[in-house]
Amino acid sequence: MRLVAYRDGNGAEALGRVEDGTVRRLKGVDRIDRTVASAAVLDAEAETGGVALDDLTLLPVARPEKIFCVGLNYRSHVAETERELPSYPVLFPKFASNLIGAGADIVLPPESKQVDYEAELAVVIGRSGRRIDRKNALGHVLGYTICNDVTMRDFQYKSHQWMQGKAWDDSTPLGPVLVTADEIDPGALDIGLRLNGAEMQSSSTDRMIFDVAELIAVTSQFTRLEVGDVILTGTPGGVGFRRDPQVFLADGDVVEVEIGGIGTLRNTVRAEGEAR
Missing domain, CATH: 3.90.850.10 (Fumarylacetoacetase-like, C-terminal domain)
Structure with missing residues (x-):
């Protein structure tokens, strides 16, 4: 699985799954940090619609504490x-x-x-x-x-x-x-x-x-x-x-x-x- 962190159209942080150059936003999880269990990221459902990866403003893929x-x-x-x-x-x-x-x-x-x-x-x-x-x-x-x-x-x-x-x-x-x-x-x-x-x-x-x-x-x-x-x-x-x-x-x-x-x-x- 390939994941990206990005800003949505409203400027909010989002996490998405990359499939053939299209990013489908994950439901219920918008970051990778200590507040999120990895299972929540790996098992999250993705929205049906998608956005082209090249059209997104990408963020660092994780928000590390350390x-x-x-x-x-x-x-x-x-x-x-x-x-x-x-x-x-x-x-x-x-x-x-x-x-x-x-x-x-x-x-x-x-x-x-x-x-x-x-x-x-x-x-x-x-x-x-x-x-x-x-x-x-x-x-x-x-x-x-x-x-x-x-x-x-x-x-x-x-x-x-x-x-x-x-x-x-x-x-x-x-x-x-x-x-x-x-x-x-x-x-x-x-x-x-x-x-x-x-x-x-x-x-x-x-x-x-x-x-x-x-x-x-x-x-x-x-x-x-x-x-x-x-x-x-x-x-x-x-x-x-x-x-x-x-x-x-x-x-x-x-x-x-x-x-x-x-x-x-x-x-x-x-x-x-x-x-x-």
């Missing part, structure tokens, strides 16, 4: 940063206010001159739990989507903590669709990113150092995972900061993150004040 981001989780990215392979996941937070939907503008803040892209597989939790055992971890997943973990590098490296480079408002696209867990093998997906049509990143999720099950087990050890929480699983090599010459996002750029079995997350970059 967003966990994983750094240094692909060997190619670790190599380009000239660091040692981690023995334990590097984690940092983002916030719900950072997220935007597919098609929305990635906002360039005037304070940063080094805004970078990062293609990532995103995991959306569907069953809450604490201290989840690795062997049961994938049973807690509602589905998978795409993220661009946009990063302000000049702020990221002001200190040893990365949060101030990662948690800018209106910077992080999540979507366009959520593909339910029964349709996806998260360990065998092609992942890549294009900037203005040029390939910048290309890899596979089978090259993760810590797989999805391990990331769920690790994060749930210190906090309770709730429905709608999101885990961003890290980015492969090819980020702009590590290129020679370096590549950073600029006003008018178009960034596309593509993951096999899910689709393409496309956003335009706009300077703050120019975003629409």
Whole structure:
């Protein structure tokens, strides 16, 4: 099943099922967050009428209480940063206010001159739990989507903590669709990113150092995972900061993150004040 979050004609939040490019609104549920049981989403009836997906204003596919981001989780990215392979996941937070939907503008803040892209597989939790055992971890997943973990590098490296480079408002696209867990093998997906049509990143999720099950087990050890929480699983090599010459996002750029079995997350970059 493929789901999207969007605004209806009255501006209200809605959740819909995608079928052949048409979105049929779900009855009785309009969001994916901790207030909604995953069964309510999966079992909800859809209205008979539909709207073309391309005609909708999409929202982030989930409304997470917590967003966990994983750094240094692909060997190619670790190599380009000239660091040692981690023995334990590097984690940092983002916030719900950072997220935007597919098609929305990635906002360039005037304070940063080094805004970078990062293609990532995103995991959306569907069953809450604490201290989840690795062997049961994938049973807690509602589905998978795409993220661009946009990063302000000049702020990221002001200190040893990365949060101030990662948690800018209106910077992080999540979507366009959520593909339910029964349709996806998260360990065998092609992942890549294009900037203005040029390939910048290309890899596979089978090259993760810590797989999805391990990331769920690790994060749930210190906090309770709730429905709608999101885990961003890290980015492969090819980020702009590590290129020679370096590549950073600029006003008018178009960034596309593509993951096999899910689709393409496309956003335009706009300077703050120019975003629409």
